[in-house]
Amino acid sequence: MGFAPEVRRLLRKLPEKRQTALFSATLSRDVRELAQRFTRNAAQVAIEPERPNVDSVEQVYVEVLEHDKVRVLEELLRRYETDQVLVFRHTKRGVDDLVQKLVRRKHDVAAIHGDMTQRERERTMQRFRDGALHVLIATNVAARGLHIEDISHVVNYDLPEDAEVFTHRVGRTGRAGKLGVAVTFVGEWDFDAFDQLRAKAGVPFRREVLELYER
Numbered sequence: 001m002g003f004a005p006e007v008r009r010l011l012r013k014l015p016e017k018r019q020t021a022l023f024s025a026t027l028s029r030d031v032r033e034l035a036q037r038f039t040r041n042a043a044q045v046a047i048e049p050e051r052p053n054v055d056s057v058e059q060v061y062v063e064v065l066e067h068d069k070v071r072v073l074e075e076l077l078r079r080y081e082t083d084q085v086l087v088f089r090h091t092k093r094g095v096d097d098l099v100q101k102l103v104r105r106k107h108d109v110a111a112i113h114g115d116m117t118q119r120e121r122e123r124t125m126q127r128f129r130d131g132a133l134h135v136l137i138a139t140n141v142a143a144r145g146l147h148i149e150d151i152s153h154v155v156n157y158d159l160p161e162d163a164e165v166f167t168h169r170v171g172r173t174g175r176a177g178k179l180g181v182a183v184t185f186v187g188e189w190d191f192d193a194f195d196q197l198r199a200k201a202g203v204p205f206r207r208e209v210l211e212l213y214e215r
Helices: 004-013 029-038 066-079 092-104 118-130 163-170 191-201
Strands: 057-063 084-089 109-112 135-139 151-156 180-186
Touching: 004 029, 066 084, 066 092, 066 151, 066 180, 084 092, 092 109, 092 135, 109 118, 151 163, 163 180, 163 191, 180 191
Parallel strands: 057 180, 084 135, 084 151, 109 135, 151 180
Antiparallel strands: none
C-alpha cells in the first residue's frame, strides 16, 4: 500500500477514544494488517464487486512467451495508434522497466505509480485526458479511481491476480456507452491461473493470434 507510512503516522496522532472507518477498494494483506492494528472489534462490510459490462467490453486473450511480450505489445500499439491505451503491470518496478523499453523503441508512453509525486501523477494524467499521451503504463493501485471516458483499450500485460483485480482493470474501458477492448496476455506459465480467472470472471474470451506468431 503506497501511502501506508503516512496513514500510520496520522493514526498515531489521533485521540485514543475515537470512531474509525476504513474504506478500501480491495482488502490486501497490508490493508488488513493496518485495520487489525488500529481498530478494535471492527465490523467488516463487503460489497459484491461489479461485473464488467460484457456488452461494452470485448475480452481478448493472447498466448505469448514472456520474452516476446514487449514485441507483442508493440504490435498492439501499432494497431491502436490513435486510441487511448491503458497497460497494467503488477509492480512499480515492472511499470518503469516497461516504460524504459518502450521509450528506447521510440514510443511516447508514460508511467503512473505510487512512487511518483502527486504533481507528477496529475501532470501525466492531464496529458492522457487531453489526448496528448496515448499510452499509459500503470499499477493496479495507481489506476484505481481513474475516470477517463475515452480509454479504448486495456492491456493486462501481467495476468490479473484474481477476478476482482481483473474487474477493476477492464472496468477502465467501455464507459459512457462506448465500446472497449480488454486484451489479456497469457504467458507460458499462466494457463492454469488463466483458466481459473476465466471461470471466476464469468465473461467470454476470444483468442487472438498476432502476426508475430503467424510467421
